[in-house]
Amino acid sequence: MANVEEKSPRLWAFLLATYVVSFSTLYMLWKAYIHVSELRSTALSAPDVKPEQYAILVRDIPAVLEGQTRKEQVDSYFSLLHADTFYRSMVVTDNIEVNKIWEDLENYRKKLARAEAILAATKTRPMYKTGFLSGEKVDTINYCIEMIRELVPKLKIEQENTIREKQQSSALIFFTNRIAATSAAQTIHAKKVDTWTVVEAPEPRQIIWRNLKMKFYQRKLKKDIVFVIVALTIFFYMIPIAFISAFTTMKNLKKLLPFMKPIVDQPQVKTVLEAYLPQIALIVFLAVIPKILMFLSKTEGPSISYVVRASSGKYFYFIILNVFIGVTISGTLFKTIKEVVKPDTNQIWGLLGKSLPQNATFFLTLVALKFFIGYGLELSRLVPLIIFHLKRKYFCKTDDEVREAWAPGDINYATRVPNDLLIVTIVLCYSVIAPIIIPFGVAYFGVGWLVLRNQALKVYVPSYESYGRMWPHMHGRILAALIIYQVTMIGYFSIKKFLYSPFAIPLPIFSIIFALMCRRKFYNSFRYTPLEVVCAKTKETPNLEAIYKAYIPPCLSSYKFDETQEFGHALSAFSKTGSSV
């Protein structure tokens, strides 16, 4: 008891600090939600004509009646329900076959351009091996022209075939104005609610065509299966992570990789390695996971932004469970093996509260490492620069290829967001126990704001626009991090036998109430487009034909445009359609 009395003022200060940190986080989250909400409204109500605001995606269309085509069925259904505002429909087709031919064609077109560039530069006609290892050598230019000549009519036939025979049970419906489309996307259409299900159409560029044909229960089942697989992945990765953080010490490294010994024994290298080795191992190890999660998520949703959100959400829980909780507990695993083997259920959070202080250094260096190396690399774009120069020197022959190599691509939200949220979690959890982490956290996000703002505005080219739909996910996960922090603090207080630790119990309860309140107040306006924001006048009268055409997948577009055109000079005809992509 003497021990309790002695430390009591410090713990009181800790409790107060926990309250301060919690409520300032909630306040900032609230402000941020309002801010993002407004940004979303502004973007949605912009006067530019955006094709996705005039379309809805309808899935689970029931079987076609005898003597009716799918298109007739869809058209008659929607022209009856939306007599004044229905413009036209586009039945989704199974494009796998036609896409393959189209990609082949694209490849040959690129090869041809490349070969012509080589010819112009070196005055020698490049040769081409028809097989991978064997096969005769042919003149590339002639070969490509011949292949294109062969593939163009094949593409045309397959396009016609696809459009006629491979219609799926989903369609895109176009409306004459934004209000009608927005309203239609939120209305139950059919008596049987698992048929004719409607959602707002994703942008043309982010539609995942092959996922559109999935049936209602197939979608739900697939989601459940992916959930189980991900849960298993998350829980069984605990084991390798535990080993990595226990074995990547200098001593073990020298033992396992004896040839490294002369390098490792140099004092400078040794110091750096000793400090950063476990973190580097962890970072490398974690780089593999997002690919797996992305692959799993890709089977779920109709759009890329949905997939990115789903993948990002999974990855967050993965790194929290495995990196944060995993390292915290397993880092002390070998010291307190008894407590883990026979854990008292009441002590499970106490264990985390107990282990946390011992791992402060690990996470401090993790944040520092991410800060210095991460932002340095990000800002200088050193890796893409090297890759670009290598590519330009050895691979790129045409201007198109150079441009492609230089393209900075997209900010990768699927891994960037969860990684930053991990830092949020770490900073929150250590904010009271080891407040030295706060300046690191502030620096990380302060510099991050400057760097990423610059990168987002001037470097990266967004590959899709989800109108802020990522935010509710981030909000939820920051709240999850906050609750982890609050529960950990309760564990910490009870480990310290602090008499007033029950005073910390209202905190997670308050966080949950806050989460429910935010969901009630904001979530629906992120889930659907409010009618209010789309009632603004558009700059010009929307060209409905152009909106419709924007949704034609590239592999089918030439069919629509060049229906009457002769394929006289194959290459030029194809280039023309290719450029419309």
Place this chain on the structure above:
Amino acid sequence: MANVEEKSPRLWAFLLATYVVSFSTLYMLWKAYIHVSELRSTALSAPDVKPEQYAILVRDIPAVLEGQTRKEQVDSYFSLLHADTFYRSMVVTDNIEVNKIWEDLENYRKKLARAEAILAATKTRPMYKTGFLSGEKVDTINYCIEMIRELVPKLKIEQENTIREKQQSSALIFFTNRIAATSAAQTIHAKKVDTWTVVEAPEPRQIIWRNLKMKFYQRKLKKDIVFVIVALTIFFYMIPIAFISAFTTMKNLKKLLPFMKPIVDQPQVKTVLEAYLPQIALIVFLAVIPKILMFLSKTEGPSISYVVRASSGKYFYFIILNVFIGVTISGTLFKTIKEVVKPDTNQIWGLLGKSLPQNATFFLTLVALKFFIGYGLELSRLVPLIIFHLKRKYFCKTDDEVREAWAPGDINYATRVPNDLLIVTIVLCYSVIAPIIIPFGVAYFGVGWLVLRNQALKVYVPSYESYGRMWPHMHGRILAALIIYQVTMIGYFSIKKFLYSPFAIPLPIFSIIFALMCRRKFYNSFRYTPLEVVCAKTKETPNLEAIYKAYIPPCLSSYKFDETQEFGHALSAFSKTGSSV
């Protein structure tokens, strides 16, 4: 172990029977949901013009801007968002004051008609006391005419005042067609989702006007508070119920009410009383509760059907917890007091499984009593008949009053549904342990079908139409009853130390999956009106003006109709507006 082996075949049969009962219940629920769904669609797509299909209810309208009236605000908002289909709006007003005056007027009108009828019959002018106990006696006819003359202009002033000054933050919006109204009711309108919230308009006759003005968070908070109050009510009624079922035995009755002894000691009376006394006590006791629950629910929703559903749901959980589980456990309370005082958490369901067989007789007689007395009374309508004859003899003087006394009213869903669901629960739970209950159950619902079908079609006058919205509630509660039954059976099997009792565990899990599946498949089509069902053509072109007028509350309607008319002969003028109610 010998004991287990001996009873094993019987328990195997019980297990099989549990599976059979469970799956046939689920099958019937599924079929019933499809059937009710179809009935709902048919009713909604009927070609009659129904005012509620052309209107939506909008609540949480933000504060009016400077220099704008509420009506202008609402009109400009909706005519912008629904340019082609908006017809007009009706701002909800605070009608408490005007309603009071209107009710006074109605009362005097009735009194006047009554006094005239007395005069015609008895040739003596009836007299009236102006105060309740004291006050001078005046001639009723003259007094009433004078009061009506006084109140009519007062009503007119208050009507004008109400419409101008007492506008609330909610409104009814009328559309020119059903599709537009249905679609608008399902669409998020405002950027801030807690403003301009829309729902389908309830029928005019079932709107609860005073609940419409409640704000978004006030509504949610009120719901939560009512929930807590109801939960407390449910849990603390356990105590009186336990006492009732323990004390209403013959011996206790004679002890407590000694003057009853000579009657009670007669052998015929004794037999009947001994069998039915606890049940009668329980039924009387339960009659008070629905009133309380109805009162609590009345503060929640915008419509009477909502209130009935909410009240019915609460009453179901009340009678299940208190009558079924309460009686089952407390009936054996005095026998197995030790087990209850020191209950093992693992044994709580086991306790129910153990107590169940001992209370079979109680519930069997309860079902029988409800069957014989309940349906007998229902079909003969003995109580309403006696009341009618008493009323006609002593109170009714005018034809209107006789008609009012004869009116059969509404089927009272708020108590009828939960009471029948209690029988479902009892029959399900005893179906395997005491299968003698099955013929009683079949008889109860078989005769119930015949009796209530007749009553619903030929006797009762429905006071509102909710288009089958009660069904999802009933469905959910039948599923809850099924799960209680399945869990009780698991408890029963483990009490009997049946080795294969884990085979019963998949049953409740399957029921929960079934519940989720039904929710996914059907619930949304009950929550909202599907667009498909309202696209049918109506019989005649809707008279929009009549639709609008249908929503004017009776206490305000005369203002609209008789604005220019002189109030020369007060009574006839008022009678005219009164008849438009």
